[in-house]
Amino acid sequence: MSPAPTRRPVIALHGGCGVMSRSLLSEEEWADARADIRKALEAGYAILSEGGPAVAAVEACVMALEDSPHFNAGHGAALNAAGGHELDASIMDGATALAGAVAGARAVRNPVRLARRLMEQNIPMMLAGPAADEYAAAHGLETMPQSYFTTPRRAEALQAMRAHDRLGTFASESEKHGTVGAVALDCDGNLAAATSTGGFTNKAVGRVGDSAIIGAGTYARNGICAVSCTGQGEQFIRHVVGHEIAARVRYAGHSVGAAIRMILAESFTPQGIGGGVIAIDHAGTVTAEFNTEGMFRGWIDANGELFVATHKD
Template identity: 65%
Template sequence: MGPVALAIHGGCGVMAKLDLSEEEWAAARVDLRRSLEAGWAVLSAGGRALDAVEAAVVVMEDSPHFNAGYGAALNAAGYHELDASIMDGTTQTGGAVAGSRHIRNPVKAARMVMERGEMVLVAGKAADEYAEAGGLETVPNDYFTTERRVKALAAMKEHERKGTAAGASESEKHGTVGAVALDAKGHLAAATSTGGYNNKPEGRVGDSPVIGAGTYARDGVCAVSGTGKGEFFILHAVGHEVASRVAYLGESLEQAASKVIIEDFKPYGIGAGLVAVDAMGNISAPYNTDGMFRGWVTAEGKFFVATHDQVFAL
């Protein structure tokens, strides 16, 4: 049996250090650890990478500290539209939902879409109906609303009124959650979930449910989950680009991931980050913003989480 590895992110562009109390930062780190524990429990028991990434993402979807599921961003009309995807590096299959209003855990619906194999992506009302018919939990749209997101929407509308939206902080704009894993049998998987960005236009779909952009996994190469300005992740096919640089150019995971996030995106001045794991269990988590919620587990089972430049061993 080979090495196992797990890494997660809770979105780049985390709040400025002074925007939250230490108690609030600590609470976010607790949920990052809970996410890692959920995924690691699967991997350490010999389970599948696919199950591990789903378990890790579900924890973050249920946490108010991240922009996915409960606590997701509000669109311009003041309601939630949720996106998610998952990909199995073994079979090169994936599933996704976009614009869901009622699925409590969109990553579970993405998994259902993938496993049924009828399609790769289902959107809007049809996604909600598909999930409900499949036995997944659905909730009223306001279940996802938190006071922090209401304030963020108000802040973005004020920026819009003043014409200063381009200068809004990353935390005011967007956020995502994701996980990547390598299991003991050498299989890779990735999953990503998001509420999009605060004050997004109704019907806008970003990269998180787009296989090859926000989520990608290929056995023998790497698994990738991204966060940031989704339109650029789609146009640059970021997940596939990182994997291609590893597979075809022979770059290390760190070289490939950093090339895309740090170098390729520099001319555009947009916030971006990702987590990735390769076939040897190496982990990379580059970001170009002030911070990124992230965490990982070493092969020895040691847990680490981070928000800005400080790393916490747990």
């Protein structure tokens, strides 16, 4: 008797949304960022193509982005008002509804790894601050000094934000925000999602955003969808966006894309708040929606074709 046919896996990611002026980075930096998106997708897809689970694929994908200096997570994370790094991350397995999260970590090199370790332990599901870093070290996860997470670009961004505060001027979304996230569908039809961030530049010490909150910035439910969000975290928390998308798909019969577009139109755009979402539904359809000038994004579809983009065009 031949084995049951398996699904073709799919993986998608985002690297943050915002105004993203083309002058923000040099052409070489834009190219390097796109190359790192490709590497992250390939890292996750390698697991899926060998029959590995979606939750392992999104972890690998987000880890690759945390290790890149071009995105606001891990190495290259934003600096808070005290000039330090506080890192948030979460992960969710759509097959089991198990999840893990970390908030305000200061030393763990890959916060998404810690989130998955907590997911596997189940209780505690979430750790914050020094306890998160102590747990990471005690369980053999690599920790780094704060200097590891700082890049010249993030230091410059902090000075720019402090200048905006002194002068009473407004900062662009691209100066403030940034997040990375991944969603995947594996060969067994299981969904998973993961998100990681350094928060926004010059954020209050101790501030926690949606990337650490299951149901807000991260959500996955088998048979429905997997979601990772980027933008102003407070707004994603208020509207429990990750779960709201899944609920509209499940109970209202909306497509994932329609659900995301409605939420952005209702709760973000009228208030001038930028947001973006990467998602996969139970059939492997990828959706990337955002109401800003651009969003770092990419995916490998069911045909194995890779796509990477940064702006609307």
